[in-house]
Amino acid sequence: MTPFNRNFGQGRNTKAVRLDMNWKELTKAGNIYEPGNAATYETGDWRTIRPVWNKDRCIHCLICWRYCPDASIISTDGKFDSFDYKHCKGCGICASVCPVHAIDMFSEDEIDRREEARKNEE
Amino acid sequence: MATLKELAKVEERFVGGHRLCAGCGHGISVRMVLNAAEDANVVVGCATGCLEVASTIYPYTAWNCSFIHSAFENAGATIGGVEAAYKSLKKQGKLDKDFKFVAFGGDGGTYDIGFQSLSGAMERGHNIVYVCLDNEAYMNTGIQRSSATPMGADTTTSPAGKVVPGKQQPRKDLTAIMAAHNIPYAAQTAISNWQDVHRKAKKAFDVEGPAFINILSPCPRGWRYNTPDIVELVKAAVETRFWPMYEVENGKWKLNYKPKKYVPIEEFLKPQGRFRHLFAPGNEHMIKAIQEEIDNRWLALLERCGETPELPPK
Numbered sequence: 001m002t003p004f005n006r007n008f009g010q011g012r013n014t015k016a017v018r019l020d021m022n023w024k025e026l027t028k029a030g031n032i033y034e035p036g037n038a039a040t041y042e043t044g045d046w047r048t049i050r051p052v053w054n055k056d057r058c059i060h061c062l063i064c065w066r067y068c069p070d071a072s073i074i075s076t077d078g079k080f081d082s083f084d085y086k087h088c089k090g091c092g093i094c095a096s097v098c099p100v101h102a103i104d105m106f107s108e109d110e111i112d113r114r115e116e117a118r119k120n121e122e
Numbered sequence: 123m124a125t126l127k128e129l130a131k132v133e134e135r136f137v138g139g140h141r142l143c144a145g146c147g148h149g150i151s152v153r154m155v156l157n158a159a160e161d162a163n164v165v166v167g168c169a170t171g172c173l174e175v176a177s178t179i180y181p182y183t184a185w186n187c188s189f190i191h192s193a194f195e196n197a198g199a200t201i202g203g204v205e206a207a208y209k210s211l212k213k214q215g216k217l218d219k220d221f222k223f224v225a226f227g228g229d230g231g232t233y234d235i236g237f238q239s240l241s242g243a244m245e246r247g248h249n250i251v252y253v254c255l256d257n258e259a260y261m262n263t264g265i266q267r268s269s270a271t272p273m274g275a276d277t278t279t280s281p282a283g284k285v286v287p288g289k290q291q292p293r294k295d296l297t298a299i300m301a302a303h304n305i306p307y308a309a310q311t312a313i314s315n316w317q318d319v320h321r322k323a324k325k326a327f328d329v330e331g332p333a334f335i336n337i338l339s340p341c342p343r344g345w346r347y348n349t350p351d352i353v354e355l356v357k358a359a360v361e362t363r364f365w366p367m368y369e370v371e372n373g374k375w376k377l378n379y380k381p382k383k384y385v386p387i388e389e390f391l392k393p394q395g396r397f398r399h400l401f402a403p404g405n406e407h408m409i410k411a412i413q414e415e416i417d418n419r420w421l422a423l424l425e426r427c428g429e430t431p432e433l434p435p436k
Binding site: 034047 | 130134141146150177349350353354
């Protein structure tokens with residue numbers, strides 16, 4: 001997985017704030033002019049358990065989409081498409097509400113270990 | 123009723139990247155409510171609270187629509203003022219788009235601190251929707267008791283100890299108080315039934331005049347339950363009649379869900395760490411008192427809704 005963009009509060013992804021900027025250049029009254037720019041702030045590194053989609057079992061009911069607090073289930077044309085791992089915090093609600101158990105939660109460490117083992121084999 | 127497949131195509135108004143805790147009930151409730159506005163233009167106001175501080179950390183905002191910040195105590199007044207300004211601009215011909223106005227507040231900003239402001243906004247009859255995300259304590263500042271905290275709950279300002287087993291007073295019934303303002307629409311709902319939340323939010327957006335919705339929004343940190351079980355926990359709250367789902371439309375009370383059998387309150391209390399002390403020996407009287415309180419409120423609610431006041435069969 002590509003490293004997360006952590007930002008550390010410096011707002012590198014928005015036009016509103018630059019690292020070399022003077023405080024006087026900040027927007028008036030702290031207004032933010034880009035709606036929804038938090039999408040560029042990646043919270044995926046909070047996650048300790050990762051949801052993994054089981055394509056064969058999924059019935060595309062989208063109940064997981066409805067109950068995701070982080071809008072991290074991407075659907076296209078009314079069908080389950082993928083997880084947004086850049087924002088998913090790994091709360092496990094999607095796996096818990098899935099009526100056909102098509103989402104499994106795996107520990108991130110476990111996944112990393114497995115990936116490393118596979119790389120070593122190659 | 124729209125299906126989830128259709129609703130998933132509505133533009134996301136509360137995007138990921140906000141800093142609410144993993145599994146927070148607020149994220150779910152807000153997404154459900156704003157999704158019900160469909161393709162309308164929405165202006166959101168927020169009382170200070172978890173939702174506000176986690177979604178608008180400068181220079182980021184998780185709101186993919188207009189957003190106005192207000193203080194803890196004046197979300198009702200702020201969104202009412204925005205609505206009044208909009209009406210005036212529209213009258214002067216300076217604005218031609220249509221907007222819907224919605225304010226979100228936690229239980230602290232709604233039941234306690236923002237109460238007079240909300241009451242005033244409701245009385246003045248602004249065309250707004252006020253959504254209370256009730257997580258039953260001041261979670262943002264570290265789980266202090268509020269007037270929405272249920273009896274027996276362990277919070278930092280009503281700690282459970284040897285002498286006092288948690289909060290001593292029963293909770294305030296805010297939805298009934300809001301209904302007493304004779305507003306066109308007041309409702310209480312829970313995320314365990316998303317169709318109900320969607321229908322009520324849609325109705326609240328469509329109705330002319332002030333509307334109020336109260337949503338039970340569990341807090342994994344404050345309630346200390348297993349985070350993925352949020353929907354089951356809310357379901358238990360509805361089944362045990364702790365959180366009845368009802369609506370009051372133009373003064374007419376209507377019960378939306380009636381449990382088929384009598385589920386004791388323990389089902390709701392047991393999974394939560396904040397009620398753990400109630401199951402220790404010597405605290406049986408507390409559970410009994412909570413159950414009695416819930417049964418009495420249920421009977422009173424049934425009577426208001428014009429149904430036979432009797433408890434579900436055991």
